[in-house]
Amino acid sequence: EIVLTQSPGTLSLSPGERATLxxxxxxxxxxSYFAWYQQKPGQAPRLLIYGASNRATGIPDRxxxxxxxxxxxxxxxxxxxxxxxxxxxxxxxxxxxxxxxxTKVEIK
Amino acid sequence: xxxxxxSGGGLVQPGGSLRLSCAASGFxxxxxxxxxxxxxxxxxxxWVGRTRNKANSYTTEYAASVKGRFTISxxxxxxxxxxxxxxxxxxxxxxxxCARAAVTYINHWGQGTLVTVSS
Numbered sequence: 001e002i003v004l005t006q007s008p009g010t011l012s013l014s015p016g017e018r019a020t021l022x023x024x025x026x027x028x029x030x031x032s033y034f035a036w037y038q039q040k041p042g043q044a045p046r047l048l049i050y051g052a053s054n055r056a057t058g059i060p061d062r063x064x065x066x067x068x069x070x071x072x073x074x075x076x077x078x079x080x081x082x083x084x085x086x087x088x089x090x091x092x093x094x095x096x097x098x099x100x101x102x103t104k105v106e107i108k
Numbered sequence: 109x110x111x112x113x114x115s116g117g118g119l120v121q122p123g124g125s126l127r128l129s130c131a132a133s134g135f136x137x138x139x140x141x142x143x144x145x146x147x148x149x150x151x152x153x154x155w156v157g158r159t160r161n162k163a164n165s166y167t168t169e170y171a172a173s174v175k176g177r178f179t180i181s182x183x184x185x186x187x188x189x190x191x192x193x194x195x196x197x198x199x200x201x202x203x204x205x206c207a208r209a210a211v212t213y214i215n216h217w218g219q220g221t222l223v224t225v226s227s
Contacts, residue, residue, distance in 0.1 A: 035213035037153075045205075045214075045217055046217070050215070056215065090214075096169055096171065099155065
């Protein structure tokens with residue numbers, strides 16, 4: 001089973017700063033099979049990025065994704081107040097989905 | 109607008125059973141793969157399993173942690189998804205989300221229903 005490790009666990013930043021979130025798989029995965037989600041307290045997750053780098057419908061262009069081999073990265077170019085949340089990466093392999101443990105982006 | 113509404117959660121004793129339902133609307137339910145994902149209190153997301161669509165013979169997949177205890181089914185005539193949970197354990201306590209899948213990712217989520225397994 002592929003394990004996804006997200007880093008850092010917590011990212012403390014100020015509005016307007018750039019956020020870089022990492023996700024590493026325990027073995028090589030098809031890079032286009034990475035996705036990213038945002039979850040706020042008490043809410044369901046929301047799809048941000050699919051296919052490693054495609055923004056989901058309605059997602060602002062300050063969110064971008066990249067990935068290759070075992071690694072995927074989510075970048076938020078300039079943090080807005082509504083972006084402080086928990087972010088999960090996810091991969092698809094062997095007909096199953098696996099999620100990372102999450103990165104919390106908090107206000108510094 | 110895609111809507112997924114879960115129901116059926118509640119308190120159940122260890123070893124007991126529970127059936128969750130998900131009512132779908134706003135899209136052609138029969139065309140889509142459907143997943144269940146859970147989240148234990150204060151923890152991350154865990155994929156539970158999937159049912160594929162009719163074109164893919166309604167085949168199912170499960171996480172190792174629930175295989176043999178949980179069963180996913182669907183009723184395309186009534187746009188409904190189900191999760192039958194048997195032999196429940198305390199570690200199955202979680203919010204259970206119904207989700208519409210696009211094979212390699214999930215593109216719509218319900219709001220979830222809480223299942224508590226406790227004596």
